[in-house]
Amino acid sequence: MTEWIDTLVQGVLLGGLYSLFATGLALSFGVMRMINIAHGDFAILAAFAAIAIVEPLGLNPFVVLLVIVPLMGLFGYLLQRGVLNRTLGKDILPPLLVTFGFSIIIQNLLLVTFSADTRSLNVGELGTASIALGGDLAVGVLPLIIMGVAVAVLAGLQWLFSATPLGRAFRAASDDAEAAQLMGIDNRHIYGLAMGIAMAIVAIAGVFLAIRANITPADGPARLLYAFEAVIIGGLGSLWGTLAGGMILGVAQSVGLKADPGWGILAGHLAFLAVLAVRPNGLFARTRDR
Amino acid sequence: MTISAPTVERSTRASLAGSVVGLAVLAAIIAAPWWAERASQRLLIEFLYTLALAQMWNLLAGYGGLLSVGQQGFVGLGGYCLVVLGLQMGLNPFLIVPLAGVVTAIVAVPTGALLFRLRGAYFAVSTWVVAEVLRLLVANTASVGGGSGTSITQTVRGIPAWWRESTTLWIALALGAGATLAVYFLLRSRHGLALTAVRDSEAAAESLGVSVDRVKWYVYLASAAGCGMAGALIFITKLRIAPEAAFSLDWTATMFFIVIIGGIGTIEGPIVGALIYFVLRELLSDYGSGYMIVLGGVAVVFMLWIPRGVWGLISSRLDLHFFPVQRRVRNLDDKEMRS
Numbered sequence: 001m002t003e004w005i006d007t008l009v010q011g012v013l014l015g016g017l018y019s020l021f022a023t024g025l026a027l028s029f030g031v032m033r034m035i036n037i038a039h040g041d042f043a044i045l046a047a048f049a050a051i052a053i054v055e056p057l058g059l060n061p062f063v064v065l066l067v068i069v070p071l072m073g074l075f076g077y078l079l080q081r082g083v084l085n086r087t088l089g090k091d092i093l094p095p096l097l098v099t100f101g102f103s104i105i106i107q108n109l110l111l112v113t114f115s116a117d118t119r120s121l122n123v124g125e126l127g128t129a130s131i132a133l134g135g136d137l138a139v140g141v142l143p144l145i146i147m148g149v150a151v152a153v154l155a156g157l158q159w160l161f162s163a164t165p166l167g168r169a170f171r172a173a174s175d176d177a178e179a180a181q182l183m184g185i186d187n188r189h190i191y192g193l194a195m196g197i198a199m200a201i202v203a204i205a206g207v208f209l210a211i212r213a214n215i216t217p218a219d220g221p222a223r224l225l226y227a228f229e230a231v232i233i234g235g236l237g238s239l240w241g242t243l244a245g246g247m248i249l250g251v252a253q254s255v256g257l258k259a260d261p262g263w264g265i266l267a268g269h270l271a272f273l274a275v276l277a278v279r280p281n282g283l284f285a286r287t288r289d290r
Numbered sequence: 291m292t293i294s295a296p297t298v299e300r301s302t303r304a305s306l307a308g309s310v311v312g313l314a315v316l317a318a319i320i321a322a323p324w325w326a327e328r329a330s331q332r333l334l335i336e337f338l339y340t341l342a343l344a345q346m347w348n349l350l351a352g353y354g355g356l357l358s359v360g361q362q363g364f365v366g367l368g369g370y371c372l373v374v375l376g377l378q379m380g381l382n383p384f385l386i387v388p389l390a391g392v393v394t395a396i397v398a399v400p401t402g403a404l405l406f407r408l409r410g411a412y413f414a415v416s417t418w419v420v421a422e423v424l425r426l427l428v429a430n431t432a433s434v435g436g437g438s439g440t441s442i443t444q445t446v447r448g449i450p451a452w453w454r455e456s457t458t459l460w461i462a463l464a465l466g467a468g469a470t471l472a473v474y475f476l477l478r479s480r481h482g483l484a485l486t487a488v489r490d491s492e493a494a495a496e497s498l499g500v501s502v503d504r505v506k507w508y509v510y511l512a513s514a515a516g517c518g519m520a521g522a523l524i525f526i527t528k529l530r531i532a533p534e535a536a537f538s539l540d541w542t543a544t545m546f547f548i549v550i551i552g553g554i555g556t557i558e559g560p561i562v563g564a565l566i567y568f569v570l571r572e573l574l575s576d577y578g579s580g581y582m583i584v585l586g587g588v589a590v591v592f593m594l595w596i597p598r599g600v601w602g603l604i605s606s607r608l609d610l611h612f613f614p615v616q617r618r619v620r621n622l623d624d625k626e627m628r629s
Contacts, residue, residue, distance in 0.1 A: 102590065
């Protein structure tokens with residue numbers, strides 16, 4: 001019994017990490033109406049960049065976030081303004097295929113630079129530290145930190161969207177891009193900022209992933225799929241839904257993994273398809289655009 | 291003075307000349323076992339099944355407006371038909387090729403029912419999830435070799451080498467040319483008009499009485515069957531199958547690349563794109579990852595600056611159509627028509 005409760009708790013906490021991946025994707029869905037196929041690859045890119053900085057300098061992986069997050073944010077802004085804005089329009093093919101091309105390019109660049117070996121970021125004792133909850137139950141400190149960061153990011157976005165002029169511009173550009181432009185909003189700049197924020201969050205997700213687990217250059221696509229599933233399970237347009245979606249995905253994977261080592265990821269995908277079959281708009285959908 | 295009534299033209303001078311050349315090429319390929327070397331036959335086989343895959347993706351995305359990132363699911367499933375129907379039930383591998391089309395089309399019914407709940411980019415990523423589910427299900431099934439895969443050499447044992455290679459080539463030709471002609475005749479039929487209407491505007495098509503759902507279903511199932519048949523043929527040539535290779539995203543990436551470079555939404559495009567793809571591969575395959583980076587870069591450049599592809603450029607400049615699917619009205623400038 002305790003074993004299963006433990007599995008459940010691990011799954012819920014895993015949802016924190018998944019939510020971090022999903023938030024960035026949800027943001028670009030929400031504001032630009034585009035799916036970045038290279039989303040997971042950008043996270044892995046950020047993680048490898050962190051590894052490349054941390055290992056020779058002997059820095060603490062948490063400190064490196066201070067460098068990687070703004071860098072990826074800036075990169076996201078420039079990418080959106082320089083390339084991705086050109087692909088936006090009625091046709092959904094260009095953004096999809098351009099980011100698909102990026103995915104292939106990033107994976108192979110990482111492969112050339114870092115080889116196919118698995119790598120990770122070492123945080124020392126923190127990586128294994130846990131808090132006993134009585135009985136045989138214990139929760140890892142690291143998963144708790146990640147969950148805390150995920151909640152903080154979501155709360156920050158919630159505040160940004162509801163209480164700031166930038167958030168209002170995001171919502172306006174999302175609801176009706178042309179009308180927003182008529183009201184003096186520069187969509188190109190707004191989209192750049194949204195992608196910048198999305199990439200900054202992706203950088204956090206990638207670094208935490210590398211702290212929690214081993215990564216290889218080919219891991220990006222799987223991360224994109226988990227993020228996508230969390231967004232759809234949670235429901236489009238719902239910020240906190242991505243957290244719920246991430247948790248459901250995490251629990252499904254943990255339970256599947258416990259039942260049979262080969263079934264972890266499959267159980268997550270099946271949970272996604274089940275939600276699609278029963279509630280195609282997701283559990284907490286606020287928009288119906290799909 | 292003769293007044294000719296306006297006529298609807300459905301063939302072009304290029305299409306008439308092209309069909310003569312096309313027939314000659316077909317005849318040459320059919321006869322290839324008697325004149326070509328083994329290595330060039332192999333290359334020809336690969337070219338033809340890759341062309342079939344590209345035409346299937348073009349049909350889906352270019353004409354049906356259904357962007358799929360998950361066609362590798364059907365390629366892999368077709369390949370695994372060899373394991374179940376060939377290795378375990380002892381059927382002739384060449385007979386399995388059409389059967390694989392039936393099997394994948396049947397599997398596509400429930401997956402389509404789920405996927406059509408989503409649209410556009412959401413549909414696209416979900417097709418990828420479905421392909422992953424198929425891959426993981428196969429990898430978790432020990433009786434078909436599990437994650438490490440299995441050899442399927444046993445299925446072709448007893449077939450003389452010459453016959454095996456020649457039959458493989460002929461089936462590859464049937465798939466490559468068949469996919470091309472099938473798309474061509476589909477588009478010339480009234481279903482083709484419906485398809486183009488749905489792609490250009492779903493709402494407008496629906497209001498004119500086109501059953502959007504039915505058109506999408508046809509295209510989705512046809513494309514699944516085509517990819518399944520190609521998958522079975524691919525693994526007859528490889529003789530070893532594993533989930534990672536069979537359900538690899540590379541299949542869909544190749545289809546993307548060829549269709550985008552060649553020209554999406556044209557029948558000539560995938561042929562031109564496949565030629566370019568094979569030339570690039572022969573030139574750059576020694577560079578491994580560098581080759582993939584170049585392919586990805588070329589695809590991005592085309593999508594951003596040459597979205598209609600090489601064939602789109604050529605056909606608009608020269609008004610050249612080897613596979614005319616449009617209806618063009620001639621002699622409209624008659625006085626009678628003006629009045």
